Amino acid sequence: MQALESYAPGRRFVFSSLKPFRARDARWVLRAKERGHPNSFVCKTSARTEGATIRLKRQYQRQAEMASLMPSPKYRVPDTLAFDTSCNTFIMEDAKGSSVADWIKNPSDTSNAPRLFRKSGRWLSKFHAPNLKVCDFNPTPQVNWLRKTVREELPSGKGDLEAKRLLDLFCQLEAQCEKVRGKATLRTITHRDFHTGNLVMKRNGALYGIDFENHNEDEAFRDVFSFLLDAMARIRPNSQTLSEFNNILTPFSAAYTTLPIDPSVMLFIQRAFSLNELRNIHRRKDLSPLKAAKKHILWMIANSEAPLI
Secondary structure (H helix, E strand, O other): OHHHHHHOOOOOEEEEEEEEEEOOOOEEEEEEEEOOOOOEEEEEEOOOOHHHHHHHHHHHHHHHHHHHHOOOOOEEOOOEEEEEHHHOEEEEEOOOOEEHHHHHHOOOOHHHHHHHHHHHHHHHHHHHHHHOEEEEOOOHHHHHHHHHHHHHHOOOOOOOHHHHHHHHHHHHHHHOHHHHOOOEEEEEEOOOOOOHHHEEEOOOOOEEEOOOOOOOEEEOHHHHHHHHHHHHHHHOOOOOOHHHHHHHHHHHHHHHOOOOOOHHHHHHHHHHHHHHHHHHHOOOOOOOHHHHHHHHHHHHHHOOOOOOO
């Protein structure tokens, strides 16, 4: 690969794919293992068009920024090593280890769950911290999006009991809109794809977050919600109550933040996110076991009277 030849001249590498090739933008993520040595790097590349190069360089810059803002050896993002504009590739440190998703799949000791999710909450806290701020909550964007998608995409509910439940939930949420307006919430630049596969524990105990590229501010709780939903669905897919997840929720919450967020805002946001996710999967058939588990838990969250954290 040309980028590696420039970064590490004279060294030879064996390549393996870390993610399936994405044809629509020629995106590929590869591990480059140096022949005869333990060294390895991760290379991310995509189409060599002007727009694709701008997008990938922004990802490189965002990762470089966060690497400098998260200097703790225990909570990291991979260091950026080089960006080659000519072949639209950036090279980064290889955060090789076991993801939280791997641990859930093959837990060696279930008593480690509180420690693992405490560390996960701490990583997200450090990732959010540089831009985290307390703001007055504005429910209008959430409600407008749901009004457009839920009311326009779902039928009236006649003959479709699940659609009727979703419409009823939206009406309840809409009625709460003015009660939460102006109350305290947290906003920051979010990960935007934060799930258990994107937190990797290295052998030395360092926790690395990977695969982020978002530059926009959002509700901080979005990352909290997506991570916890993924963890809950993987750990206990047939749960009957949210209290069964206290060994995840409590340590994660304790480690995440002590900044104020109004409980009614938290409840509103988690219901809005749940409703949107349920709408997304409403018409899907043959759901994977993980998707089916998420759907089951989303209904519990949507009807819960208590914030997740």
